Amino acid sequence: MAATIRDVARLAGVSTSTVSRALSVPDLVNATTRAKVQSAAASLGYAPNKAARGLITGRTGNIGLVLPDLANPFFPSVVKGVQSRARAADVAVFVADTDENDLAEINLVRALAKQVDGLILCSPRANADELKRIAAETTVVLVNRLFDDIPAVVFDHQDGMRQAVAHLVALGHQRIAWVGGPVSSWSSEQRGSGLAAAAASQGVELVQVGHFPPYYDGGMAAADQVVATGATAVIAYNDLVAFGLLGRLHLRGLSVPADISVVGIDDIEAATMVRPTLTTVRLPKQQAGRLAVELLLSLLDEAVAPTPEPGGDSPGSQPDRARAEAKTNHRSLTGELMVRDSTGVAAR
Amino acid sequence: MAATIRDVARLAGVSTSTVSRALSVPDLVNATTRAKVQSAAASLGYAPNKAARGLITGRTGNIGLVLPDLANPFFPSVVKGVQSRARAADVAVFVADTDENDLAEINLVRALAKQVDGLILCSPRANADELKRIAAETTVVLVNRLFDDIPAVVFDHQDGMRQAVAHLVALGHQRIAWVGGPVSSWSSEQRGSGLAAAAASQGVELVQVGHFPPYYDGGMAAADQVVATGATAVIAYNDLVAFGLLGRLHLRGLSVPADISVVGIDDIEAATMVRPTLTTVRLPKQQAGRLAVELLLSLLDEAVAPTPEPGGDSPGSQPDRARAEAKTNHRSLTGELMVRDSTGVAAR
DNA sequence: GACGAGTCTGCAATCGGTTGTAGTCACATG
DNA sequence: CATGTGACTACAACCGATTGCAGACTCGTC
Numbered sequence: 001m002a003a004t005i006r007d008v009a010r011l012a013g014v015s016t017s018t019v020s021r022a023l024s025v026p027d028l029v030n031a032t033t034r035a036k037v038q039s040a041a042a043s044l045g046y047a048p049n050k051a052a053r054g055l056i057t058g059r060t061g062n063i064g065l066v067l068p069d070l071a072n073p074f075f076p077s078v079v080k081g082v083q084s085r086a087r088a089a090d091v092a093v094f095v096a097d098t099d100e101n102d103l104a105e106i107n108l109v110r111a112l113a114k115q116v117d118g119l120i121l122c123s124p125r126a127n128a129d130e131l132k133r134i135a136a137e138t139t140v141v142l143v144n145r146l147f148d149d150i151p152a153v154v155f156d157h158q159d160g161m162r163q164a165v166a167h168l169v170a171l172g173h174q175r176i177a178w179v180g181g182p183v184s185s186w187s188s189e190q191r192g193s194g195l196a197a198a199a200a201s202q203g204v205e206l207v208q209v210g211h212f213p214p215y216y217d218g219g220m221a222a223a224d225q226v227v228a229t230g231a232t233a234v235i236a237y238n239d240l241v242a243f244g245l246l247g248r249l250h251l252r253g254l255s256v257p258a259d260i261s262v263v264g265i266d267d268i269e270a271a272t273m274v275r276p277t278l279t280t281v282r283l284p285k286q287q288a289g290r291l292a293v294e295l296l297l298s299l300l301d302e303a304v305a306p307t308p309e310p311g312g313d314s315p316g317s318q319p320d321r322a323r324a325e326a327k328t329n330h331r332s333l334t335g336e337l338m339v340r341d342s343t344g345v346a347a348r
Numbered sequence: 349m350a351a352t353i354r355d356v357a358r359l360a361g362v363s364t365s366t367v368s369r370a371l372s373v374p375d376l377v378n379a380t381t382r383a384k385v386q387s388a389a390a391s392l393g394y395a396p397n398k399a400a401r402g403l404i405t406g407r408t409g410n411i412g413l414v415l416p417d418l419a420n421p422f423f424p425s426v427v428k429g430v431q432s433r434a435r436a437a438d439v440a441v442f443v444a445d446t447d448e449n450d451l452a453e454i455n456l457v458r459a460l461a462k463q464v465d466g467l468i469l470c471s472p473r474a475n476a477d478e479l480k481r482i483a484a485e486t487t488v489v490l491v492n493r494l495f496d497d498i499p500a501v502v503f504d505h506q507d508g509m510r511q512a513v514a515h516l517v518a519l520g521h522q523r524i525a526w527v528g529g530p531v532s533s534w535s536s537e538q539r540g541s542g543l544a545a546a547a548a549s550q551g552v553e554l555v556q557v558g559h560f561p562p563y564y565d566g567g568m569a570a571a572d573q574v575v576a577t578g579a580t581a582v583i584a585y586n587d588l589v590a591f592g593l594l595g596r597l598h599l600r601g602l603s604v605p606a607d608i609s610v611v612g613i614d615d616i617e618a619a620t621m622v623r624p625t626l627t628t629v630r631l632p633k634q635q636a637g638r639l640a641v642e643l644l645l646s647l648l649d650e651a652v653a654p655t656p657e658p659g660g661d662s663p664g665s666q667p668d669r670a671r672a673e674a675k676t677n678h679r680s681l682t683g684e685l686m687v688r689d690s691t692g693v694a695a696r
Numbered sequence: 697g698a699c700g701a702g703t704c705t706g707c708a709a710t711c712g713g714t715t716g717t718a719g720t721c722a723c724a725t726g
Numbered sequence: 727c728a729t730g731t732g733a734c735t736a737c738a739a740c741c742g743a744t745t746g747c748a749g750a751c752t753c754g755t756c
Contacts, residue, residue, distance in 0.1 A: 002462065004711095004712060004713080005712065005713060005714095006712080006713095014735075014736085015735065015736045015737075016712090016713075016714090016736090017714075017715075017735075017736065017737080017738095018734085018735060018736075019713095020713070020714055020715080021714090021715090021735090024714085028734080028735095029734070029735080030733080030734060030735085033734080033735080047462060048712080048713065049403075049462075049711090049712050049713065050399075050462070050463055051398075051399040051400075051402045051403050051408065051463075051711090051712080051713090052399075052403055052711070052712035052713040052714090052741090053712080053713055053714075054399045054713090054741090055397075055399050055400055055403060055711095055712080055713075055714095055740090055741045055742065055743090056712090056713060056714045056715080056740070056741045057713090057714070057741090058741085060399065062463075070418075070424035070427055070428055071421070071424050071425065071428065071617060073419070073421060075424075076418035076419050076424055077419065079418055079443070079445070080418055080419065080445055080447075083443075083444065083445055087456075092442050092459075092460070092463060093442065093443065093444075094410075094440050094441065094442060094443075095427070095431075095441065095442075095443040096431065096441075097427070097428055097431055099428075108435075111440075112440070114350065114395060114397075114398070115398055115399075115410075115440060216617065216620070216621055243618075243621045244621075246621075247620075247621060247623075250623060269419060269564070270591075270618050270621065272564070272595075273564055273591045273592075273595060273618065273622060274618075274621060274622055274623070275595075275598065275622070275623055352741095352742060352743085353742065353743060353744095354742080354743095362705075362706085363705065363706045363707080364706090364742090364743080364744090365705075365706060365707080365708095365744075365745075366704090366705055366706075368743070368744060368745080369704095369705085369744090369745090372744085376703095376704080376705095377704070377705080378703080378704060378705085381704080381705080396742080396743065396744095397741090397742050397743065398743095399741090399742080399743090400711090400741070400742035400743035400744090401742080401743055401744075402711090402743090403710090403711045403712065403713090403741095403742080403743070403744090404710065404711045404742090404743060404744045404745080405711085405743090405744070406711080697756105698755105698756090699754105699755090699756090700753105700754095700755085700756105701752105701753090701754090701755100702751105702752090702753090702754105703750100703751085703752080703753100704749105704750085704751080704752095705748105705749090705750080705751095706747105706748090706749080706750095707746105707747090707748085707749090708745100708746100708747095709744100709745090709746090709747105710743100710744085710745090711742105711743090711744090712741105713740100713741090714739105714740085714741090715738100715739090715740090716737105716738095716739090716740105717736105717737090717738095717739105718735105718736090718737080718738105719734105719735085719736080719737090720733105720734085720735080720736090721732105721733090721734085721735100722731105722732095722733090722734105723730105723731085723732090723733105724729105724730090724731080724732105725728105725729085725730080725731095726727105726728090726729085726730095
């Protein structure tokens with residue numbers, strides 16, 4: 001069906017090796033030969049077979065993207081970022097949805113790992129040991145999770161939470177509820193501790209109302225507990241949970257923000273579609289996706305053209321530099337508070 | 349790194365061909381040999397290299413899924429359906445988002461086509477000629493679009509629109525507005541004509557207010573024209589557009605459903621998160637995805653073990669049966685009206 | 697005990713590329 | 727004119743699997 005390198009070679013009157021070189025390392029072949037080959041290739045619409053190339057080079061030109069739940073609008077944004085960047089580098093992206101299931105997650109990772117050059121794990125639920133093992137046998141970039149020295153792109157939750165708390169404090173809130181996400185979620189932990197720090201430094205009370213599924217229903221389930229805390233403002237693990245809070249609060253006849261202020265995290269598109277529109281911390285999701293790809297690609301390049309063995313000739317020297325280098329594999333993106341209608345001056 | 353077939357062969361004390369057969373066509377090898385091979389393979393954690401296999405078999409074990417916009421929650425649902433079914437068949441899925449851009453669409457298709465066994469095109473925007481060409485050079489299944497004999501999974505918009513109109517008629521609405529989607533959208537056309545038919549047969553007036561982008565902003569833009577028509581009810585191209593209508597109507601101080609009823613199409617999750625909750629036609633999105641994969645896989649099987657040439661021995665005979673067979677490549681799924689708070693008895 | 701039939705297994709070619717190595721050729725130099 | 731040099735290009739092995747074909751082996755039968 002498709003043209004092979006042999007077809008091109010025949011048409012150009014050269015050998016297949018010359019074709020291969022003319023197309024991948026043009027400097028190695030004579031200019032006139034190169035031109036012949038290139039025009040032959042063009043006229044046949046030749047494109048090298050990725051599988052065949054991968055067989056010999058050991059690289060597939062594909063990457064994998066594993067995430068918990070495509071139905072959560074947070075993730076499609078990341079996917080878009082990943083795709084746009086990957087496309088520019090001419091690599092294709094396998095996308096896999098784990099349905100928030102950590103078992104499915106490691107199975108998918110295992111299955112994908114063999115077909116890709118590297119993997120991007122977005123908000124992985126896997127535990128530390130599994131993560132460690134995965135990273136040991138595959139090139140991996142984490143998004144929205146930090147673990148050891150595994151390269152990662154994360155959001156600066158400390159800062160995001162600080163912004164949210166500052167906003168609420170300015171509105172007079174003194175007692176803020178926090179609706180946590182899944183226990184296995186790194187970002188939930190980060191957001192929680194970021195909040196705790198922010199609340200402490202800004203002199204307000206923070207009360208956690210537990211862990212809830214990161215869906216609308218999770219927010220519904222949390223709402224009554226939030227009300228019971230007597231807090232005048234609540235920060236939700238993510239926007240979906242915030243929506244659930246809004247829904248249940250409305251059912252109970254409580255008015256937002258008059259009776260209670262609600263803050264989300266993520267800034268998914270729907271945040272401006274609900275009423276009241278949702279005050280939330282916007283995370284640069286697409287950018288995270290793009291950065292993750294860049295990080296991954298640079299790691300892959302590095303692997304093929306390895307930098308001099310760290311400490312190879314002078315073992316133990318410059319440990320600080322080594323650590324600093326490792327640090328550069330962690331990119332932190334800051335969020336931005338979007339103030340909308342769901343927050344107002346504290347009740348009472 | 350990973351174990352190859354040679355490693356297994358060595359460990360089992362047989363040749364690579366025996367290993368290959370023992371694992372793929374077990375009947376061909378002696379039971380004891382087979383057991384030896386299988387345990388060797390298991391102990392090495394052997395899994396055949398897909399690229400190498402693909403090289404000789406011509407099949408990659410991958411499929412591609414192309415869709416207009418992952419940010420529209422309609423599509424992630426389809427993706428989920430596709431993935432769950434594909435995973436069961438051990439095929440991996442490339443996902444590509446075209447950003448509603450028909451040019452990007454054909455480029456992506458072209459790029460993907462070489463790396464996959466088949467393609468699922470979801471709500472493709474490509475025109476007829478391009479579609480024809482694509483289908484000619486790749487195994488393709490369409491979702492949410494019908495064209496010629498290309499295998500497809502579609503939704504029965506006739507019926508969905510009939511349900512929506514019946515609901516509105518029962519509420520006393522006599523003049524219904526229709527907010528169309530993109531002009532290049534097949535489903536918009538279908539929904540429009542389905543509506544026209546339903547309105548005619550049920551004796552109510554239908555007024556189209558043009559074509560709008562399938563986003564929240566499209567609904568915002570359409571709302572004022574809808575109001576100007578004097579219609580007491582409006583059906584939107586999809587839920588996102590309906591949300592936009594709700595938003596703009598609210599801004600204008602109109603109350604839904606007291607002043608005007610709003611109906612969406614899709615039933616994305618957010619339909620129950622907005623206020624008022626949205627009456628909408630639920631489309632079985634995941635099922636569509638699953639069916640599309642099944643259709644695609646069966647077509648691929650067929651291609652490898654082709655059925656007797658249609659009309660080969662008795663040309664021209666049984667044209668009806670042939671046509672009926674072609675028809676079986678079109679699956680139609682019916683939607684279901686979800687009545688919620690955005691529809692009520694007609695104003696006045 | 698030899699031969700035929702029937703099973704099973706191994707050899708080797710093949711898929712479409714890449715790449716180390718050896719060979720060709722033109723040219724310049726002694 | 728013979729030889730050395732450098733710049734290209736062709737040959738062939740190889741990546742990891744699959745598969746047609748032929749050889750080996752077992753067993754039953756005459």
